[in-house]
Amino acid sequence: MPELKVEVIPEGTVIDHIPSGKWLKVIEILGLTKPNGGTLLIASNVPSKKLGRKDIVKVEGRYLSEEEVNKIALIAPLATVNIVRDYRIVEKFNVEIPDEIVGILRCPNPNCVSNHEHVTPKFRVESREPLKLRCHYCERTVEGDDILGNI
Amino acid sequence: MDWKGRDVISVRDFSKEDIEFVLKVAERLEEELKEKGSLDYARGKILATLFFEPSTRTRLSFESAMYRLGGSVIGFSSASSTSVKKGESLADTIKTVEQYSDVIVIRHPMEGAARLAAEVAEVPVINAGDGSNQHPTQTLLDLYTMKRAFGRIDGLTIGLLGDLKYGRTVHSLAEALAFYDVELYLISPELLRMPKHIIGELREKGLEVHETTDLEDVIPELDVLYVTRIQRERFPDEEEYLKVKGSYQVNLSVLKNAKERLRVMHPLPRVDEIHPEVDKSEHALYFRQVFSGVPVRMTLLGLTLGVL
Numbered sequence: 220m221p222e223l224k225v226e227v228i229p230e231g232t233v234i235d236h237i238p239s240g241k242w243l244k245v246i247e248i249l250g251l252t253k254p255n256g257g258t259l260l261i262a263s264n265v266p267s268k269k270l271g272r273k274d275i276v277k278v279e280g281r282y283l284s285e286e287e288v289n290k291i292a293l294i295a296p297l298a299t300v301n302i303v304r305d306y307r308i309v310e311k312f313n314v315e316i317p318d319e320i321v322g323i324l325r326c327p328n329p330n331c332v333s334n335h336e337h338v339t340p341k342f343r344v345e346s347r348e349p350l351k352l353r354c355h356y357c358e359r360t361v362e363g364d365d366i367l368g369n370i
Numbered sequence: 371m372d373w374k375g376r377d378v379i380s381v382r383d384f385s386k387e388d389i390e391f392v393l394k395v396a397e398r399l400e401e402e403l404k405e406k407g408s409l410d411y412a413r414g415k416i417l418a419t420l421f422f423e424p425s426t427r428t429r430l431s432f433e434s435a436m437y438r439l440g441g442s443v444i445g446f447s448s449a450s451s452t453s454v455k456k457g458e459s460l461a462d463t464i465k466t467v468e469q470y471s472d473v474i475v476i477r478h479p480m481e482g483a484a485r486l487a488a489e490v491a492e493v494p495v496i497n498a499g500d501g502s503n504q505h506p507t508q509t510l511l512d513l514y515t516m517k518r519a520f521g522r523i524d525g526l527t528i529g530l531l532g533d534l535k536y537g538r539t540v541h542s543l544a545e546a547l548a549f550y551d552v553e554l555y556l557i558s559p560e561l562l563r564m565p566k567h568i569i570g571e572l573r574e575k576g577l578e579v580h581e582t583t584d585l586e587d588v589i590p591e592l593d594v595l596y597v598t599r600i601q602r603e604r605f606p607d608e609e610e611y612l613k614v615k616g617s618y619q620v621n622l623s624v625l626k627n628a629k630e631r632l633r634v635m636h637p638l639p640r641v642d643e644i645h646p647e648v649d650k651s652e653h654a655l656y657f658r659q660v661f662s663g664v665p666v667r668m669t670l671l672g673l674t675l676g677v678l
Contacts, residue, residue: 228517234538273394298533303395308522328481330479330480330501330502331480331481331482332478332480332481332482332483332486333482333486333499334461334483335480336459336461336486337459337461338486354482355482355485356481356482356485356486357500358380358382358481358482358503358504359480360483360567361504
């Protein structure tokens with residue numbers, strides 16, 4: 220039970236099955252790095268049957284909604300989320316890629332206006348398997364490593 | 371159909387009904403214009419043409435369209451004479467210009483610039499080319515030209531010739547043609563074939579698509595031959611370029627095997643991909659195509675202004 224290496228939280232959200240090394244990105248995307256973001260417990264490089272090695276993030280005292288957590292789907296597509304109340308898991312769900320990706324990914328097209336003007340990059344999900352996104356501004360499609368490399 | 375205040379940014383935003391509606395109104399305006407010489411639907415309205423990169427043809431066509439609608443035009447034709455040079459953001463330029471105008475036409479070297487302008491502006495924005503991305507009014511005038519020449523688009527066999535890899539015009543045109551029941555021949559050198567994902571999308575939408583490198587082979591099949599320029603800089607060496615250039619020139623000898631009703635189109639400017647000897651033949655439709663730009667742009671200006 221690798222989870223036991225990190226203290227059990229009484230109330231909050233546990234994000235499990237994050238690819239090893241990605242926990243920092245995850246808390247950045249979820250806006251948990253701010254001082255008022257609540258207490259975070261991090262376990263990194265934990266042995267995992269599913270992933271080999273994984274990271275776990277526990278957010279104490281905050282319940283993250285599916286919509287919020289779905290923002291991390293691009294970097295942690297297999298992540299599972301547990302909502303804990305009074306030391307017990309009361310809800311469990313897998314992250315899902317949302318229809319629109321806003322502000323997480325930079326457009327890889329250097330000539331896209333979103334890389335030059337003060338705008339939030341935005342992508343529409345054209346296909347989930349394999350993952351294919353289309354930039355709202357330059358309309359180019361982004362796939363594979365180009366997605367991960369620009370988060 | 372309510373077009374007042376709508377932006378015209380990308381062919382992707384259009385339904386077939388939208389396209390058909392624009393073509394129908396354009397036809398009506400062209401007839402009216404022929405009858406009356408000039409119209410006054412847009413009297414008192416001001417168009418701002420913001421050309422951050424030069425394009426004489428497109429700018430003049432929009433300006434002519436606005437004047438023929440009875441409106442007025444302000445604008446600039448290169449970014450070097452504006453505050454952009456002082457470092458002003460595109461959003462600020464748009465917010466300023468919309469205080470002076472009722473509709474904005476923008477050409478910009480960056481992809482997505484027109485979309486951003488439309489998000490910032492309260493007045494309608496029409497995209498006249500954003501980098502290598504979209505040029506929707508060109509696509510609409512191409513469709514209009516075909517419809518005027520043949521009375522319909524459904525049932526036509528259309529060849530797209532030239533640089534199908536990088537050519538923005540042919541990509542948008544092919545996407546729009548996917549709304550119709552047409553057969554498409556993609557004719558290009560191996561190096562400049564249309565990207566697989568675009569062909570895939572066209573086939574998914576039910577279009578019959580054939581790829582070939584040989585123009586003479588397929589010319590007897592075609593109703594429309596849409597020619598685009600093949601640029602020297604796309605080839606690794608001069609010799610290969612010259613070889614390709616020679617085999618894709620449309621001249622009277624190539625057209626000998628064509629159907630009588632074949633029409634040759636070109637977004638222009640041409641260099642030598644269509645021999646001037648073709649100009650006087652029945653096949654040449656490219657100058658008529660230039661003319662189509664005016665009624666189609668009048669339509670888009672009038673509809674988005676809400677004056678038609």
